[in-house]
Amino acid sequence: MRLTALDEAAEAIGLRKNQGVAEARAMCPKLDVVEEDLAADRRLLDGIADWCDRYTPLVALDGRDGLFLDISGCAHLFGGEKALLADILARLFHMGLDARGAISSAPGLSWAASRFGRGGIIADEDMETVLAPLPVASLRLDQQTIAALQKLGLKQIGDLVMAPRAPLARRFGTQLLLRLDQALGRDEEPVSPRRPVASLSAERRLIEPVQAEEDILYLTGQIAQSLKTSLEERGAGGRAFELMLFRVDGRVFRIAAGASQPLRDPKRIAALFSERLQAVHDDLDAGYGFEILRLNVMRHEAFDTPQEDFDGARQKDASLAGFVDRVSARLGADCLQNFQLCESHVPERAVAAAPAIHGFASGKKPVASGFPWSRSERPLRLFRRPEPVDVSLAEVPEGPPESFRWRRVMHRVSRSQGPERLAMEWWIDGADAQPRDYFRLEDDTGHRFWLYREGLYGQMPPPRWFMHGVFA
Amino acid sequence: MVQTPMTRERLFALREEIARLEGNCAAAARQEALAGESGHARKRENHRLPLGVPALDHALEGGLPLNGMSEIRSQLMRDATAATGFALALAVLIQQQPEADHAPVLWISDTVTSMETGIPYALGLADFGLKPERFLHAAPRRLEEALWLAETAVESGAFSASILEVKGNSAHFGLTESRRLGLRAKAAGRPLLLLRQSGEEEASSAPFRFLVEPAPAKSRLLPDRSVLGGSIGNPVFRLTLEKSRNPAPVSLYLEWNPHDRQFFPAHEPERAWPAGRLSAHSGSRLPASANRPGRPQELGSVLALDQAS
Numbered sequence: 001m002r003l004t005a006l007d008e009a010a011e012a013i014g015l016r017k018n019q020g021v022a023e024a025r026a027m028c029p030k031l032d033v034v035e036e037d038l039a040a041d042r043r044l045l046d047g048i049a050d051w052c053d054r055y056t057p058l059v060a061l062d063g064r065d066g067l068f069l070d071i072s073g074c075a076h077l078f079g080g081e082k083a084l085l086a087d088i089l090a091r092l093f094h095m096g097l098d099a100r101g102a103i104s105s106a107p108g109l110s111w112a113a114s115r116f117g118r119g120g121i122i123a124d125e126d127m128e129t130v131l132a133p134l135p136v137a138s139l140r141l142d143q144q145t146i147a148a149l150q151k152l153g154l155k156q157i158g159d160l161v162m163a164p165r166a167p168l169a170r171r172f173g174t175q176l177l178l179r180l181d182q183a184l185g186r187d188e189e190p191v192s193p194r195r196p197v198a199s200l201s202a203e204r205r206l207i208e209p210v211q212a213e214e215d216i217l218y219l220t221g222q223i224a225q226s227l228k229t230s231l232e233e234r235g236a237g238g239r240a241f242e243l244m245l246f247r248v249d250g251r252v253f254r255i256a257a258g259a260s261q262p263l264r265d266p267k268r269i270a271a272l273f274s275e276r277l278q279a280v281h282d283d284l285d286a287g288y289g290f291e292i293l294r295l296n297v298m299r300h301e302a303f304d305t306p307q308e309d310f311d312g313a314r315q316k317d318a319s320l321a322g323f324v325d326r327v328s329a330r331l332g333a334d335c336l337q338n339f340q341l342c343e344s345h346v347p348e349r350a351v352a353a354a355p356a357i358h359g360f361a362s363g364k365k366p367v368a369s370g371f372p373w374s375r376s377e378r379p380l381r382l383f384r385r386p387e388p389v390d391v392s393l394a395e396v397p398e399g400p401p402e403s404f405r406w407r408r409v410m411h412r413v414s415r416s417q418g419p420e421r422l423a424m425e426w427w428i429d430g431a432d433a434q435p436r437d438y439f440r441l442e443d444d445t446g447h448r449f450w451l452y453r454e455g456l457y458g459q460m461p462p463p464r465w466f467m468h469g470v471f472a
Numbered sequence: 473m474v475q476t477p478m479t480r481e482r483l484f485a486l487r488e489e490i491a492r493l494e495g496n497c498a499a500a501a502r503q504e505a506l507a508g509e510s511g512h513a514r515k516r517e518n519h520r521l522p523l524g525v526p527a528l529d530h531a532l533e534g535g536l537p538l539n540g541m542s543e544i545r546s547q548l549m550r551d552a553t554a555a556t557g558f559a560l561a562l563a564v565l566i567q568q569q570p571e572a573d574h575a576p577v578l579w580i581s582d583t584v585t586s587m588e589t590g591i592p593y594a595l596g597l598a599d600f601g602l603k604p605e606r607f608l609h610a611a612p613r614r615l616e617e618a619l620w621l622a623e624t625a626v627e628s629g630a631f632s633a634s635i636l637e638v639k640g641n642s643a644h645f646g647l648t649e650s651r652r653l654g655l656r657a658k659a660a661g662r663p664l665l666l667l668r669q670s671g672e673e674e675a676s677s678a679p680f681r682f683l684v685e686p687a688p689a690k691s692r693l694l695p696d697r698s699v700l701g702g703s704i705g706n707p708v709f710r711l712t713l714e715k716s717r718n719p720a721p722v723s724l725y726l727e728w729n730p731h732d733r734q735f736f737p738a739h740e741p742e743r744a745w746p747a748g749r750l751s752a753h754s755g756s757r758l759p760a761s762a763n764r765p766g767r768p769q770e771l772g773s774v775l776a777l778d779q780a781s
Contacts, residue, residue: 320576320630327610327624331617337609339594351594356608380560380600381553382593384586409550414688417704442704446686447550470589472557472600472707472728 004036008098038064048097049194050252053244054292055088057201058193066115068107068191081121095250104130107191108183112138112157124185131183132158139179145172157183198242198296200234202227209248209289213277216245216293220273223295224266237262237303243273245284246292253284258333260324260357262303268322269295275329328357345375345422347382347468376420376440379450379469386466389451394465396457400439404451406467411443419453434463440471448472519661521566525737531713531722532680536562538569539661541654543678545714547685549670552589554686556637557600558709559667560592561728561735563633564601566663568733572632576606578625580618582637585669586611601730615644622653626662637667641674651677673714681715690727690738706730708738 001021003010010031015024025031041064049067052059055078058070071084078084081103092099102113104122113119113130116138122130134157136149149172154160160168160180169177181187202223210216220243231237239262245253257272277284327336337353344350390405400416417440424433434455441449448471455463475483520535529535536542544562546555563577579592591611594604608631612618615638622636636653638645650666654677657664666678673681687710692703706727713722725738 319628323624323628323630327621331612331621335610335612335617337611339597339604339607339609341594341604347593347595351604353609375595377599378595379590379593380557380596381590382596383590415702415704440704442689446688446708446710447553448686448689448704448707469593469596470553471596472553472560472709 001033003033041065047250047252048092051246051250052088053195053252053294054246055084057195057197057296058191059195060191060193062111066111068110070191070193071103085121104185106183106185107189108140108179109185111140112183127185128161132156132161136160139176139183141176141179145176148172149176196298198298199300200227200230200238200297201294202230203244203292203294205292206290209291210293211286211289216277216290217270217274219293220295221266221270223293224269227269227295227297228264228266231264231297231300231303234300235303236300237264238269238297238300239263240297240299241269241272242296242298243276244292244294244296245290246294247286248288248291251287253290255280255284256298257329258325258357259321260328261321262301263325264303268325271322272325272329275326279330279332324356328355333357344425346425347378347422349425349428376417376438377471379448380472382469383467386452386468389465389467391453391465394453398437398453398456400441401451401465404465406449411441411445411447411449413441414444415442416440422452438468519571521569521663523562523565524735525724525726527722527724527737528711528713528726528735531716531718533717536566536663537679538566538663540658541650541664541666541676541678543666543668543676543681543715545668545671545673545681545683547670547683549585549588551685552585552669554707554709555667555669555684556589556592557707557728558682558684558711558726559635559665560597560600560602562665563635564730564733565735566633567602567606569632574603574606575630575632576608577602578608578610578631578634580610580612580621580625580634580636582615582618582639582669583611583613584639585637589669599730600728601733615642619645619649619653622664623656626653626657626660626664629660629662631662633663633665635665635667637669638671639669640671641668647675647677654678679716680713683712683714685710685712687725687738 003015003017003019003021003024006015006017010028013028015027015031021031021033024033045061045065045067049059049061052067052069056069056071056074060068060070062068071081075081075084078087085101085103089099089101100114100119102110102117102119102122104110104113104127105124106127109122109127109131112134113122116134117130135155136157136159137146139157139160141149149155149160154163157180160176161184165177178187182189204219204223206219210219227238238259240256240258241263243255243257245255247253255273255276257276259268259272263269263272324336333355336356338356340352340354342350342352387406391401391403392405393402394400395402398419400418401413403410403412405411419437419439421435421437423435426433436452436454438450438452441451443449449467450469450471451465452468453463453465455461457463519538520532521538522529522535523532542562544555544559546552566572567574567577581591592607592609594607597604597607610618610621612621618636618638622634625631625634653664653666666676668674687708689707690705691699691701692705694700706729708725708727711724711726716722725740727736727738728734729736
């Protein structure tokens with residue numbers, strides 16, 4: 001067992017990383033060793049990354065213990081780069097985290113300066129002078145290369161910058177030069193954010209944290225109002241929204257809500273979240289309150305401004321869209337479905353259920369409404385999967401059953417209609433799928449069923465009977 | 473007992489008030505005439521949908537109320553489809569009204585019933601007279617969610633009819649909840665059909681309650697008006713109006729014609745069917761295999777016992 005991380009007190013005693021636990025205990029018998037929990041570390045880092053969303057939407061994870069923040073265009077909101085860095089570090093310090101940070105125009109340089117240098121803000125013209133005295137380990141290279149470089153006496157980055165490039169590339173591969181160029185800002189290095197970037201976002205920072213749901217909704221409405229002008233400029237309306245609530249103790253809640261039509265009306269956006277808040281009520285722990293509320297438009301679509309008319313037809317569409325949005329926000333998009341007809345003759349594939357939020361209200365026409373083939377009447381209710389039926393007496397080779405046992409009840413068939421033979425779709429079910437013979441049956445109490453026989457009599461495997469639906 | 477004109481006046485006013493509370497149309501109309509007020513809202517309040525069967529319409533005092541809740545009940549789970557069919561037939565009738573403007577129909581299903589008797593099938597709905605693209609299916613997980621959905625749907629006014637399916641007599645859906653739903657539907661002026669599957673009779677706020685039982689279907693008619701023997705045609709329901717202002721329950725057979733979208737009164741079906749009938753098939757039998765001569769038409773039906781195959 002080896003030590004992987006140390007706190008300040010342990011560092012003061014003189015313990016080091018990668019030291020054996022036995023050796024460390026010999027140095028300090030009272031040592032408190034806790035087993036490493038990578039998952040918990042990861043959760044903490046994710047939590048901090050969420051918290052950092054308050055500074056910029058572009059936050060990327062870096063290894064096990066680092067974060068990249070792309071602050072292009074954000075620094076002025078916090079009073080400049082210096083104030084921004086001081087603010088981040090001070091807040092993290094007060095949360096009990098020992099963090100170091102650096103701001104520069106290259107991610108590699110910031111990485112090196114925050115881990116091996118003094119950190120702080122590095123101007124573009126000082127990049128080389130800051131980088132030169134740092135050890136080669138600060139170039140994010142693998143252990144082998146670092147060891148090889150040190151063996152050659154190239155201990156500082158300054159030595160590498162001075163050295164001719166071609167022999168370096170020949171000896172250590174292109175990775176070394178790539179990292180060097182990235183650290184010096186000569187090569188681009190994209191920072192990939194951990195979350196999709198919102199197309200529009202607006203936020204409100206509060207001096208006094210809010211806890212009550214009504215306050216959150218009121219503020220959401222106000223933020224939506226400030227988003228409205230930007231949406232209007234783009235001629236767009238939002239389809240997917242996300243409300244981020246930053247709690248004072250650093251926890252961040254994200255509440256997503258979708259709309260069936262592009263929305264820009266602040267009232268309706270707030271109404272969406274009012275339903276969502278009802279749904280997530282138990283999971284949303286306000287604690288000491290929320291200090292920042294941010295509304296993100298995750299997806300937007302073109303918004304065509306409707307011409308108001310007097311007969312109120314549009315009003316009806318709007319109320320339907322409002323209903324679909326409310327229900328989908330509160331009970332989930334899958335709760336409300338509409339049926340779409342598909343090009344298939346197999347009964348269970350002929351109809352697909354799609355969430356209503358994806359196009360019921362927008363007036364999209366179903367793909368296939370007319371069916372070219374003739375078919376017999378279909379049942380009013382279809383079982384999710386056909387249920388096996390016990391048929392003891394049936395007309396051979398292809399007649400209806402005389403009686404059948406379904407759910408432990410014997411039904412005597414008094415009338416029957418059929419068969420309607422449906423071959424399965426060989427391109428899905430395979431060539432050896434058994435055809436189905438469907439019968440419409442009525443028993444002597446007046447119940448009407450839709451049974452089918454899979455397979456044929458006189459063939460192996462013997463045919464089986466299934467109940468697939470019931471008629472009115 | 474001597475009644476002063478004052479008392480009589482007061483009694484009359486109280487009776488009118490009670491009639492108004494109970495939603496009695498005739499009294500309300502009289503009062504309206506007395507008050508001399510007329511408006512779209514008032515007209516809508518008294519709106520009834522005639523079902524086209526005189527005996528039933530008379531018992532319903534003009535038809536199905538379009539501004540409130542009506543209850544449809546099935547006794548057993550295996551009768552659930554008959555109740556489903558009757559409720560959907562009513563929804564078709566409501567939807568094709570000129571005022572409804574083909575607004576969609578909302579079906580709020582119950583989880584257990586959906587597992588037991590399946591979910592509404594779009595092609596079957598089309599065969600039953602309902603356009604599948606004007607049909608929304610909601611599958612809430614709990615009864616509270618279903619009640620909230622029904623309330624929201626009625627209030628939104630976006631649906632020509634909402635059907636709320638519940639199973640049995642739940643303790644969470646008692647008189648209070650049903651009264652609340654009924655009042656919401658009344659305030660919004662929208663029809664709400666409460667479909668109670670395999671439920672007992674229970675006090676509810678709905679003014680009418682139907683019991684639906686399956687009945688043998690009509691036979692299919694051939695073009696020359698003769699009957700195709702042994703065929704299964706339009707569905708028939710055995711309908712009992714269990715709760716209404718009539719003291720005696722009305723019981724009758726109703727045939728639903730999906731093509732004309734209309735109810736017809738049906739006669740009590742004769743139970744006994746001649747034995748030894750063949751499967752009704754208006755076309756020819758299935759052709760024999762391609763590489764063999766067609767078989768002769770068989771004289772009787774051959775039966776396969778369980779082990780024979």
